[in-house]
Amino acid sequence: MEKDSVPQDNSPTYAGLRKLLYAVDAQGKYTGVPSTGWEVESFATQTAVGELDRLRRDAWQRARNGQTSTLEFHMYRNRMELDTLAATTGIWRWRVRRHFDPGRFAKLSVRDLTRYADAMGITIDALRAVPDQAD
Amino acid sequence: MVAFQHRQAAHCESGVVASLVSHYGLPMSEPMAFGLAAALAFAYLPFIKMGGMPLISYRMWPGAIVTAMHKRLGITMERQTFRDSAAGMAALDAQLDAGRAVGLQTCIYWLPYVPEQFRFHFNVHNLIVYGRDGDEYLVSDPLFETVTRCPRDALAKARFAKGAMEAKGLMYYPKQAVPNIDYRKLLPAVIRANYRNMMQPLFPMIGIKGIRFLARNIVKLEKKKDPSLPLYLTHIVRMQEEIGSGGAGFRFIYASFLQEAAALLENAVVMDAAKQLTAAGDEWRRFALHATKMIRGRSPMDSQAIAGILNHCADREAAMWKTLITSI
Numbered sequence: 001m002e003k004d005s006v007p008q009d010n011s012p013t014y015a016g017l018r019k020l021l022y023a024v025d026a027q028g029k030y031t032g033v034p035s036t037g038w039e040v041e042s043f044a045t046q047t048a049v050g051e052l053d054r055l056r057r058d059a060w061q062r063a064r065n066g067q068t069s070t071l072e073f074h075m076y077r078n079r080m081e082l083d084t085l086a087a088t089t090g091i092w093r094w095r096v097r098r099h100f101d102p103g104r105f106a107k108l109s110v111r112d113l114t115r116y117a118d119a120m121g122i123t124i125d126a127l128r129a130v131p132d133q134a135d
Numbered sequence: 136m137v138a139f140q141h142r143q144a145a146h147c148e149s150g151v152v153a154s155l156v157s158h159y160g161l162p163m164s165e166p167m168a169f170g171l172a173a174a175l176a177f178a179y180l181p182f183i184k185m186g187g188m189p190l191i192s193y194r195m196w197p198g199a200i201v202t203a204m205h206k207r208l209g210i211t212m213e214r215q216t217f218r219d220s221a222a223g224m225a226a227l228d229a230q231l232d233a234g235r236a237v238g239l240q241t242c243i244y245w246l247p248y249v250p251e252q253f254r255f256h257f258n259v260h261n262l263i264v265y266g267r268d269g270d271e272y273l274v275s276d277p278l279f280e281t282v283t284r285c286p287r288d289a290l291a292k293a294r295f296a297k298g299a300m301e302a303k304g305l306m307y308y309p310k311q312a313v314p315n316i317d318y319r320k321l322l323p324a325v326i327r328a329n330y331r332n333m334m335q336p337l338f339p340m341i342g343i344k345g346i347r348f349l350a351r352n353i354v355k356l357e358k359k360k361d362p363s364l365p366l367y368l369t370h371i372v373r374m375q376e377e378i379g380s381g382g383a384g385f386r387f388i389y390a391s392f393l394q395e396a397a398a399l400l401e402n403a404v405v406m407d408a409a410k411q412l413t414a415a416g417d418e419w420r421r422f423a424l425h426a427t428k429m430i431r432g433r434s435p436m437d438s439q440a441i442a443g444i445l446n447h448c449a450d451r452e453a454a455m456w457k458t459l460i461t462s463i
Binding site: 001012013014015016017018019020021022023024028029030032034038040041043044045047048049051079080081083084087088089090119121 | 143144187244245255279297299366370388427430
């Protein structure tokens with residue numbers, strides 16, 4: 001890549017940061033060039049974030065309706081999915097999935113609740129509730 | 136506290152290692168650290184899932200650059216992990232009090248100075264801590280243009296976050312001053328090691344063969360009319376461009392290393408190989424661009440064309456390695 005073709009697309013996903021890329025100058029020599037983002041990369045990131053947002057809103061609605069536990073909502077809200085939550089808490093996937101059942105979640109021990117809350121960096125009280133707004 | 140020279144880097148691990156080695160006596164660029172570790176790679180491992188998506192990597196596994204410094208520089212890289220965060224933070228404080236700068240492995244999600252947009256549960260983000268001001272740590276994070284600070288609680292949380300590839304508080308630093316090295320002896324050896332990674336892998340999902348394997352799989356998904364194809368392509372682009380410095384980015388880092396190596400070895404063929412690898416990197420960027428156009432529906436989905444570009448990347452990289460290996 002040439003220095004002039006280093007993308008400077010002011011990507012919103014860069015939050016004003018500049019990332020360093022290596023590119024060749026007019027003499028063909030490599031040098032570090034800061035980039036404000038590339039639209040292609042930004043699209044991929046936003047798709048991934050958008051997918052998590054969609055899942056979070058969906059979980060929020062179902063948690064409000066009592067169709068899932070508040071755990072599922074907080075999982076997406078903290079940018080996790082089933083694999084990540086299982087890995088960060090050390091609780092098996094199939095158990096995590098069972099804890100999405102509101103009835104089972106209500107009966108959960110303080111020990112397990114603490115594991116979930118710690119992994120997300122929130123309090124147990126917060127874990128047990130859903131906010132009034134999905135966002 | 137020690138005077139520390141912060142440098143921004145394209146990739147966190149090579150950046151941290153280059154800055155640490157420079158700090159401990161041997162001035163070294165980021166591409167040189169990357170090249171000495173023979174860190175350029177490709178791996179497509181569909182049976183390892185991350186968030187439900189297959190693992191695709193464009194470089195060696197995390198930690199490889201740190202450990203390569205043992206072998207290549209003949210120094211001892213002290214690497215410590217800890218059972219709990221209290222012990223880990225105490226050990227960090229002890230090193231800082233002794234006037235050392237140390238590398239840490241962290242989970243980027245818990246670092247408060249990182250903008251929301253970059254915060255995913257990614258356990259292998261490397262940074263340097265070079266001092267402490269009360270309960271605040273002085274941080275040289277290679278993702279950023281300048282140094283920053285991180286409160287104690289947050290740093291402890293980031294070092295001891297659990298999950299895939301968890302850090303367990305990993306802290307590392309060169310145990311002694313880094314001596315001068317004989318580049319003329321070392322460079323051919325590390326280039327040959329990287330040749331083997333790419334051209335003679337133990338498994339066909341790795342190296343040049345891995346790139347072609349990925350290309351075949353994309354065609355297969357379209358033949359099966361798999362509805363997840365666009366999401367799958369987005370994932371590839373994301374792994375390539377966003378995670379770390381991206382697939383093409385690693386090609387450019389290695390090409391920059393080859394330029395440095397060519398000057399040290401006074402070898403024109405190595406210089407030419409750098410040019411070839413730059414062209415391969417550009418081809419990877421073309422892949423990301425075209426795949427994204429198809430995902431967004433701005434051009435019709437054509438898996439054959441996408442696979443064609445990937446095979447082209449593989450051809451260019453293979454040709455580059457063949458040139459390179461005969462010249463050293």
